[in-house]
Amino acid sequence: MIHKFKFKELNIVMDINSGAIHIVSDMVYDILDFYPDEPKEAVISQLSNKYSPTSINDAFDEIEALKQNGMLFSDDDQITTEMLEGRGPVIKAMCLHVAHDCNMRCKYCFGDAGAFEGQRSLLSFETGKKAIDFLPTHSGTRHNLEIDFFGGEPLMNFDVVKQLVAYGREAEKAYGKNIRFTITTNGLLLDEEKRDFINANMENVILSIDGRPEVNDRMRRTPNDKGTYSLIIKNYLDFVKEREGTYYVRGTFTRDNLDFAEDVKHLADLGFRNISVEPVVTDPSLGYALREKDLPRIFEEYERLADLYLQYAMEGKPFEFFHFNVDLEQGPCVYKRIAGCGAGTEYVAVTPEGDIYPCHQFVGNPDFLLGNVWDDAFENKLFEDFNKAHIYNKEKCKSCWAKFYCSGGCHANAYNMNGTISVPYEMGCEMEKKRLECAIGIRAALA
Amino acid sequence: MKNIKTIAKPTLKNTASKGCGECQTSCQSACKTSCTVANQQCDNTRRR
Numbered sequence: 001m002i003h004k005f006k007f008k009e010l011n012i013v014m015d016i017n018s019g020a021i022h023i024v025s026d027m028v029y030d031i032l033d034f035y036p037d038e039p040k041e042a043v044i045s046q047l048s049n050k051y052s053p054t055s056i057n058d059a060f061d062e063i064e065a066l067k068q069n070g071m072l073f074s075d076d077d078q079i080t081t082e083m084l085e086g087r088g089p090v091i092k093a094m095c096l097h098v099a100h101d102c103n104m105r106c107k108y109c110f111g112d113a114g115a116f117e118g119q120r121s122l123l124s125f126e127t128g129k130k131a132i133d134f135l136p137t138h139s140g141t142r143h144n145l146e147i148d149f150f151g152g153e154p155l156m157n158f159d160v161v162k163q164l165v166a167y168g169r170e171a172e173k174a175y176g177k178n179i180r181f182t183i184t185t186n187g188l189l190l191d192e193e194k195r196d197f198i199n200a201n202m203e204n205v206i207l208s209i210d211g212r213p214e215v216n217d218r219m220r221r222t223p224n225d226k227g228t229y230s231l232i233i234k235n236y237l238d239f240v241k242e243r244e245g246t247y248y249v250r251g252t253f254t255r256d257n258l259d260f261a262e263d264v265k266h267l268a269d270l271g272f273r274n275i276s277v278e279p280v281v282t283d284p285s286l287g288y289a290l291r292e293k294d295l296p297r298i299f300e301e302y303e304r305l306a307d308l309y310l311q312y313a314m315e316g317k318p319f320e321f322f323h324f325n326v327d328l329e330q331g332p333c334v335y336k337r338i339a340g341c342g343a344g345t346e347y348v349a350v351t352p353e354g355d356i357y358p359c360h361q362f363v364g365n366p367d368f369l370l371g372n373v374w375d376d377a378f379e380n381k382l383f384e385d386f387n388k389a390h391i392y393n394k395e396k397c398k399s400c401w402a403k404f405y406c407s408g409g410c411h412a413n414a415y416n417m418n419g420t421i422s423v424p425y426e427m428g429c430e431m432e433k434k435r436l437e438c439a440i441g442i443r444a445a446l447a
Numbered sequence: 448m449k450n451i452k453t454i455a456k457p458t459l460k461n462t463a464s465k466g467c468g469e470c471q472t473s474c475q476s477a478c479k480t481s482c483t484v485a486n487q488q489c490d491n492t493r494r495r
């Protein structure tokens with residue numbers, strides 16, 4: 001399978017199964033409309049008004065050489081059933097909901113303002129310890145484990161976070177594992193003390209902000225309905241100044257800011273270097289939900305964002321945009337690209353009550369409750385369902401050119417939109433494919 | 448080649464058959480709502 005597209009003046013051809021990517025001449029680009037279905041003579045006559053037979057002949061030779069070297073129209077023989085489904089039920093990453101409570105009331109929150117369809121609650125140290133112990137004891141031979149402190153707003157329960165990090169360091173020694181801690185925050189309580197602790201202990205930090213003040217404040221509100229931009233921005237700037245490790249400022253765009261490249265620009269101009277802005281996924285009946293008819297506008301905006309990315313890179317003030325980070329030298333291995341996000345297989349979420357779900361987005365849905373960290377006899381009853389929901393089993397993904405980059409999309413989005421984890425969320429697919437074309441186009445432009 | 452410039456090698460054919468599973472889970476990295484996997488790093492190459 002190949003996929004070809006234009007990015008600015010460049011013709012790009014991707015060989016899906018091998019991962020090879022080429023920049024090609026207009027002639028090769030045109031020939032690939034017919035190749036390999038039509039014989040050379042037919043192609044020569046089809047394109048005779050544009051190119052000479054000799055040059056088409058030469059181009060054919062080049063195409064065939066690539067094909068012979070496994071860089072065009074290659075097969076996927078390297079992918080085995082063993083690779084697809086032979087994973088054991090090993091859990092190595094946890095989203096730990098330390099607070100089902102929040103000091104903001106963001107309008108688009110999937111966590112129901114922190115409550116996740118339940119009571120407001122904070123994780124106790126005791127249950128947190130159980131959660132931490134759960135991870136190494138279910139991680140088989142994996143050495144690197146991950147715990148993301150999530151919420152609600154995790155800084156509302158920061159003493160427990162600190163205690164759990166200390167406990168985790170002990171657990172690392174006891175179990176011979178390495179735990180990477182990360183945290184996601186809305187920034188309201190991010191003072192100096194928390195900053196120093198986070199900087200010393202967390203491998204990655206996600207700072208939530210939507211971009212321009214008016215955009216942020218439309219959705220990200222305080223409980224008494226005020227905007228939050230002015231309350232968080234200084235905390236973030238101070239934080240980032242001190243930060244040596246990885247961080248991301250992360251926002252959400254909705255139908256109300258389809259010009260979201262402006263938000264990325266705003267964040268980049270403030271000096272943030274790692275930026276992510278994601279499409280809102282919500283009940284389609286809501287006014288700010290993205291609709292299919294917004295797609296052309298969204299595509300245009302991703303192109304604008306790619307221009308901005310390139311412009312800033314050239315001007316010596318580069319920033320990273322999460323979805324444009326595609327490493328063409330050596331991204332993740334095939335195995336990982338097939339395995340997808342890992343929700344429900346190697347990744348779980350744990351609530352303040354100790355309840356275990358396939359990921360943070362399924363929290364509160366009783367059909368997806370997998371167990372509790374206090375119950376020592378845990379068995380992941382949905383392991384097979386999630387393990388089998390991979391790109392070779394989803395009809396749409398199987399024939400999709402983006403499959404080894406996207407890896408099958410978000411299970412929760414699929415479930416919420418289509419009632420099943422095996423049919424991906426169509427709009428998500430369209431946006432994903434556009435982002436990938438931009439990401440690869442950027443690499444091509446910089447090559 | 449006159450007509451074709453290759454910018455990414457066929458790396459998906461070379462990667463280890465089973466994967467070591469030590470790299471970061473994608474949802475933990477930045478997004479939490481839409482998971483591109485190809486933008487993750489390989490821990491094996493990072494360590495090398």
Ligand code: SF4
Pocket residue numbers: 391394396397398400401402403404406407408409410424425428429430432433
């Ligand atoms: S873009 Fe959609 S169809 Fe393609 S691999 Fe991703 S989820 Fe599957």
